[in-house]
Amino acid sequence: MAKTILAVDDSSSLRQMVAFSLKAAGYNVVEAVDGQDGLDKAKQQAVDLVLTDQNMPRMDGLALIKTLRTLPAYAKTPILMLTTESSDEMKSKGRAAGANGWLVKPFDPQRLIEVVKKVIG
Numbered sequence: 001m002a003k004t005i006l007a008v009d010d011s012s013s014l015r016q017m018v019a020f021s022l023k024a025a026g027y028n029v030v031e032a033v034d035g036q037d038g039l040d041k042a043k044q045q046a047v048d049l050v051l052t053d054q055n056m057p058r059m060d061g062l063a064l065i066k067t068l069r070t071l072p073a074y075a076k077t078p079i080l081m082l083t084t085e086s087s088d089e090m091k092s093k094g095r096a097a098g099a100n101g102w103l104v105k106p107f108d109p110q111r112l113i114e115v116v117k118k119v120i121g
Contacts, residue, residue, distance in 0.1 A: 003048040003120050004028040008038035008064065009082070010056040014105070018051065018082070021109035022116065035059025039067055046073060049120045054083040054090070062097045069098040078119045082107060 005027050007018045012033075019029040030047060032038035036058040042050065050068065054061035061081055068074040080101045081094050091102055101115060 002026055002028050004030060004045070005116065005120075006030045006032060006038060006042055006047040006050045006052075008032040008035060008050065008052040008056070008061070010034050010053065014053075017109070018107075018112070021112055025113045025116070027116070035061060035064035035067075038064050042068060042074065043071070047077070049116060050074075050077060050079040051082050051116075052079065054081060054085050054094075062093055065094070065097040065099055080115065080119065082112075 005022055007015055007029055009015045010033055015031045019031055022029050030041050030045060032041050034056040038052060052061040052064055061083065065079050078100045079098060080103060081099045082103045082105060084105045086104045094102060100119065103112060103115060
């Protein structure tokens, strides 16, 4: 059975690129337009991995990760940040919030697939 990935980003073109890359590699993809939408969708449907942007309206990536980590269903779910933010300070905030990894935009689709496979198989 294919693993399901929740892709959260306020850029529709980036979401489409991520979804296209992941679907081509055999994953199911649920798209969310911002952190609040991502949280709602994560509560409606269990996912195997969350891929989130940082800078979004309504709820940013760090707030989304912190909130997901309070839910028993997502206490151990891998969460990766996919963002233009690449400072060490931001990465340590991401780790503190509960992120398992970091990919910097613009991303290489092949690298994205490699990281996802490493994290969820």
